[in-house]
Amino acid sequence: MNDTDLKVAIPVLTIDGPSGSGKGTISRLVASRLGWHYLDSGALYRAVGVSAGWADIDLADPAALVRCAFDTEVGFRDDPGGELRVLINGLDATDELRTETAGAAASAIAAIPEVRSALKERQRVFRRAPGLVADGRDMGTVIFPDAPFKVFLTASAEERAERRYKQLSDKGVSVTLAGLLREILARDARDAQRAVAPLRPAEDAVRIDTTGLGIDAVVERVLARVTA
Structure with missing residues (x-):
């Protein structure tokens, strides 16, 4: 199957948005409802950030980070409870990937063009039958610009901070709402202002503001785009 046939035969739903917009939770639920594969692109960047930390690599060293991006093995699996676990070089690093430190590292390295290029094809291989739900910040604009279904989720910064606060507090992580x-x-500023693949909706993406909306309501709105 050539690239053109692949694009026609295997649909992709991209769900982009800023941190805390709910795209990860919504994407996994939508993928489950559709019976499609799921790509958490942010986990790949976080994994490289964590791997770089393990190797004491300077986040200001692009060449070393590119090598790290190529060398880091990342795998996904569901645990018995249905929760997505992320493996870095064979080690379960799920909890470490969820820290604010990992998120900050991911945001920093995502601004490096060479790292983004190194991870681009690794993301595209997730496109497998019967379909793919891909969540991130540039899924609809850069990685899968040909996707027939595109959604951009957003929410107020205050609500996104409250969601993150509750999520971390439930896990026993000590944080402050103001700090988050x-x-x-x-x-948001870093992602929107970076020179390569800045955070923005694809021109043909449907925007959904999730402020004040429950998870089920957002899932149904997203599914309506695919099943209409």
Whole structure:
């Protein structure tokens, strides 16, 4: 099957948006409902950031980070409870990937063109039958610009901070709401202003503001785009 046949035969739904917009939760639920594969692109960047930390690589060293991107093995599996686990070089690093430190590292290295290029094809191989739901920040604009279904989720910075606060507090992580809000605003600025693949909706993406909406309501809105 050539590239053109692949694009026609295997549909992709891209779900992009800023941190805390709910795209990860929504994407996994939608993928489950559709019976499609799922790609958490952010986990790949976080994995490279964590792997770089393990190897004491300077996040300001593009060449070393590119080597790290190529050398880092990343795998996904569901645990018995249905939760997605992420393996880095064979080690379960799921909890470490969810830390704010990992998120900040991912945002920093995602601004490096050479790293983005190294990870681009690794993301595209996730396109497998019967379909793929891909969540991230440039899925609809860069990785799968030909995707027939595109959604851009957003929410107010305050609500996104509250969601993250609850998520981390439930896991016993000590954080402050004010601190999380500052981090989210700073990350939004970095993602929107980076020179390569800045965070923005694809021109043909449907925008959904999730502020004040429950998970089920958002899932149904997204599914409506695919099943209409």
